[in-house]
Amino acid sequence: MTTRPARMAILYRMVMPEHVCPWGLKAKDLLRRQGYDVDDRWLRTREETDAFKAEHEVKTTPQTFIDGKRIGGYDDLRRFFGKPVRDPNAVSYRPVIVLFAMTALMALAASQAVLGTPFTIRAGEWFIAFSMCVLALLKLQDVERFSAMFLNYDLLAKRWVPYGTIYPYAEGLAGVLMVSGALTWLSAPIALFIGGIGAVSVFKAVYIDKRDIKCACVGGDSKVPLGFVSLTENAMMVAMALWMVFGPGAMAMA
Template sequence: MKPKAVIHRMVTPKHLCPWGVKALDLLKRNGYEVEDHHLTSEDENERYKKEQHVDETPQISIGSEFTGGYDALRKHLGLPPDPKEGKTYQPVIAVFSITLLMALAESWAAHSPLISLRVAGQFVAFSMCVLGILKLRDLQSFATGFVQYDLLARRYVPYASVYAFIETLGGVFMLAHALTWLVAPTVLLASTIGAISVFKAVYLEKRDLNCACVGGGSKVPLGFISLTENLMMMAMALWMLFR
């Protein structure tokens, strides 16, 4: 016989509580028979919270014991917080994994070798484009993180925005093999300053900062990955100049 759980969650014509949906899914996937109660209006939701002396919904009870909200349910089930807390490399892993697959797919479609300098170049260029998009989606937030460690941006704040465009358009023109005489030196200069800035902040000053490489508000630690990104851009720019 399945263990029983009761959930009270907000379900209205205009609002479906995402935490309620996720809590219901967790209960079902963990083998519970769920008694699902809908709070069908803002007033009903507020009245329920007041009567039960709680600050949020959904609220869950398992068996005869009151468990609490979505976070309390995850803790009860032995699961980590959602969203993840603390530093994470997940955004960078996602970007580099997909851009590598993009480079391989493009090479496959062009009937070119899958292990070659061409694939490496495409990978770096695709990565620059995607990382640039993440920066451009919220330039102010990116700049706030970037000025904390980039040596040039700390002296001239507008450079933070310029850097995002250099990276993005640099990737685009590298893919097009266009304006190499302008793009390659510009990318080389920006990435060299970036590499020096990261090395100074992390390895000399020992500062504990988040990297702005995937945009503002990132929880990616500033360190080896950030330095590698700049070194990859430097290598790409040099290859374009001397090929």
């Protein structure tokens, strides 16, 4: 039985006392998972790194060499192995899908812990309330960037600019009150107001004006396209507000 000789790759990456390049670690891991022995060569100082870049006429590290040929950085290495490379400018619904999936699981877990079963009406209420809280949290990470993106399509914010700053605080407050089931007289009108205006704004921008823009629902650096998902966020708030006021549990939550 013959043994296939090991494939060898040379990897240059920054390993300094104050900084270990994460992309270098990713490149090393990828090479090993692809069956390569890695000649791991560290660039220990900025001077070494700058000299390496100048010698090979590259702008970044890490850099991988296979069979004497420079493959390139981490993304280039992924392409070399036929693996997908993320486009940082590509639009994606993933952030919202992951958010709603997690808040749904949180709601089911809370229902199990409090009521002894995950599938309850209260779990549905918590799902919307938890979603509002997390959406507000993402917006509040950078209110200025959120409000700037929000001004692209929200009808009220265009007329009264401070509304873009107030919105995430109002959404978070309504969400927290809905989780607790307290002060329905305050949380329901807030949710109905911001959800109603949001739904109309999104519908106008997407379905009437046919605009192709990004949604600020998960923060100001979002790559989520404005559309059905954005409309769903606002519709959920409106539905929750109406349920709290007119639903079977309205008296208990008041």
